[in-house]
Amino acid sequence: MSETDKTWAQELRRRIDVYDTIEAKDGWRGSMGAVDYWGLLALTVALVAGFWLWGV
Amino acid sequence: MANAETQGAGSYSDAAERGDLPLLPTERLWGFWEFTYANSALAIATWAFLIGGAVGLFVGPREGIAAIVIGNIIGVVLAALPTCVPAGKYGVEQFTMLRSQFGANGSRLVYFLAVVFLTMGWLAVLGMMFGRSIDGLTSLISGSEAAPLGSKVTVAAIGAILLTWFVVAKGPTSIKFFNMVISPALVLLMGWMMYLIFSQHSFDELLAMNALAPPFEDKALNFIIAVEVNLAAGISWWPYVGNLGRLTKNERTAFWPNIVGIFGAAAMGEVVGLLGSVALGNSDPTIWMAQVGGLTVGVIALGFVAFANVTSMANILYTSVVGLRQIGTGAIRAIRWEVLLLMFCVVPLILVIFYPTMYDGFFIFLVWTAALYAALAGIGIADYFLLRRQTLDLHALHGNQLKGPYRYVAGFNPIAITALVVGAVVYIAVFNPQTLESAPVFKYLTASLPSCLAAGFVHYVLTRIFAKGEGWGDYPRR
Numbered sequence: 241m242s243e244t245d246k247t248w249a250q251e252l253r254r255r256i257d258v259y260d261t262i263e264a265k266d267g268w269r270g271s272m273g274a275v276d277y278w279g280l281l282a283l284t285v286a287l288v289a290g291f292w293l294w295g296v
Numbered sequence: 297m298a299n300a301e302t303q304g305a306g307s308y309s310d311a312a313e314r315g316d317l318p319l320l321p322t323e324r325l326w327g328f329w330e331f332t333y334a335n336s337a338l339a340i341a342t343w344a345f346l347i348g349g350a351v352g353l354f355v356g357p358r359e360g361i362a363a364i365v366i367g368n369i370i371g372v373v374l375a376a377l378p379t380c381v382p383a384g385k386y387g388v389e390q391f392t393m394l395r396s397q398f399g400a401n402g403s404r405l406v407y408f409l410a411v412v413f414l415t416m417g418w419l420a421v422l423g424m425m426f427g428r429s430i431d432g433l434t435s436l437i438s439g440s441e442a443a444p445l446g447s448k449v450t451v452a453a454i455g456a457i458l459l460t461w462f463v464v465a466k467g468p469t470s471i472k473f474f475n476m477v478i479s480p481a482l483v484l485l486m487g488w489m490m491y492l493i494f495s496q497h498s499f500d501e502l503l504a505m506n507a508l509a510p511p512f513e514d515k516a517l518n519f520i521i522a523v524e525v526n527l528a529a530g531i532s533w534w535p536y537v538g539n540l541g542r543l544t545k546n547e548r549t550a551f552w553p554n555i556v557g558i559f560g561a562a563a564m565g566e567v568v569g570l571l572g573s574v575a576l577g578n579s580d581p582t583i584w585m586a587q588v589g590g591l592t593v594g595v596i597a598l599g600f601v602a603f604a605n606v607t608s609m610a611n612i613l614y615t616s617v618v619g620l621r622q623i624g625t626g627a628i629r630a631i632r633w634e635v636l637l638l639m640f641c642v643v644p645l646i647l648v649i650f651y652p653t654m655y656d657g658f659f660i661f662l663v664w665t666a667a668l669y670a671a672l673a674g675i676g677i678a679d680y681f682l683l684r685r686q687t688l689d690l691h692a693l694h695g696n697q698l699k700g701p702y703r704y705v706a707g708f709n710p711i712a713i714t715a716l717v718v719g720a721v722v723y724i725a726v727f728n729p730q731t732l733e734s735a736p737v738f739k740y741l742t743a744s745l746p747s748c749l750a751a752g753f754v755h756y757v758l759t760r761i762f763a764k765g766e767g768w769g770d771y772p773r774r
Binding site: 251252255256258259262263268269270271272276280283284287288291292294295296 | 691
């Protein structure tokens with residue numbers, strides 16, 4: 241393994257460690273939660289049903 | 297480690313931005329509004345006029361507006377869920393993330409099917425649109441008849457593709473400049489076109505107008521085809537949105553702006569295209585724009601649309617070739633940037649020369665692509681949300697693909713590929729984009745939804761049954 245490959249591997253390791261730490265602490269900020277998914281479902285159903293009734 | 301050779305002492309942040317490494321949360325700078333602006337700029341493009349015009353062939357404005365909203369919201373949601381949510385969480389490049397579903401070589405295969413063909417097709421269609429805009433513009437000035445299939449259009453279309461090649465070969469700075477100017481100007485053009493259309497017809501008059509060329513007597517069937525065209529338009533963002541979403545701060549900022557930006561902006565542009573086409577009696581925006589406001593307005597609008605096409609073409613060509621180098625082998629990365637770009641333009645050049653009628657039936661090409669994207673969306677949702685419970689192994693994604701848990705069979709996951717084939721077959725069995733023939737279920741479910749469900753179901757069930765062992769994706773046990 242060349243020196244460049246080694247430093248690349250270290251950098252990759254460092255970046256993955258950042259995510260492993262977040263995962264271990266369950267510290268994900270701005271995650272999509274139940275409110276987001278239910279809101280998305282409600283919005284989609286409202287737009288589909290509303291425009292279906294209006295347009296057809 | 298292939299990318300390490302090209303990294304040298306360069307910045308790792310730059311490498312992460314290009315997709316070689318996962319972006320760290322601190323490196324991701326786009327918030328909600330930045331991403332909304334970026335994807336609005338991408339969505340507000342000349343193709344929106346084309347898609348709106350195509351909708352006007354099948355249904356009148358009232359049904360058309362409904363079809364645009366219904367198709368686009370479903371399509372954008374299906375495209376953004378399996379791409380932007382994981383990208384927003386891990387900052388991973390979209391086709392690197394796809395290794396977890398298809399394997400490293402499977403991801404390359406999907407890239408070729410999903411990005412290369414789509415981009416080549418759109419380059420040809422937008423090149424032809426440029427040609428027709430120039431032809432319409434010169435005809436307006438000279439007072440002669442436009443010839444959409446004439447040699448002038450072909451020469452201009454070839455010129456547009458070569459101009460795009462030249463702009464992209466110069467690098468991203470020139471593209472950025474075009475984007476900054478063209479996107480806001482297109483919004484102004486849309487507003488201006490709306491003003492001109494509404495100065496000639498009231499909203500009620502427009503809503504009462506008929507479709508230009510409905511293919512069937514059954515109005516419900518025509519409506520569902522219009523919905524399917526828009527579903528195809530919405531879901532065809534699948535190859536592009538994930539890599540934009542990874543530049544945002546978190547899952548929410550990676551997902552929700554698509555609903556405001558891509559859905560909202562594309563729907564607005566398509567409604568303008570729909571109203572213009574139906575009010576002026578021609579689905580081709582290069583024809584109706586020449587008629588809507590007289591000589592001066594026509595010349596300005598067509599001249600602007602011609603060059604706006606080059607911006608759209610430059611965006612998709614640049615994104616695709618950057619991605620190609622990212623997922624490609626060492627041999628592809630060794631090809632000079634300008635040469636690789638030119639090689640990418642060969643097929644679009646052949647299409648504009650030998651298949652100029654593709655422009656008039658471009659929606660057929662668009663709907664064909666939905667057969668692929670609907671299945672990919674189903675597989676992505678089943679894999680990331682149901683099978684992996686939203687957790688990816690970053691070591692496996694970026695490590696040695698010959699030894700890691702995502703190695704599958706020679707780098708291909710046969711389960712995901714089977715699911716992809718099943719999804720595409722279901723799509724074509726339900727709705728044939730070439731002939732517009734459909735199964736009875738199409739009128740109730742469209743073709744994209746059954747295709748998406750079938751692909752997701754097959755991927756989920758076969759993975760649960762067969763994907764065991766360390767080289768088979770390392771799926772969590774129930």
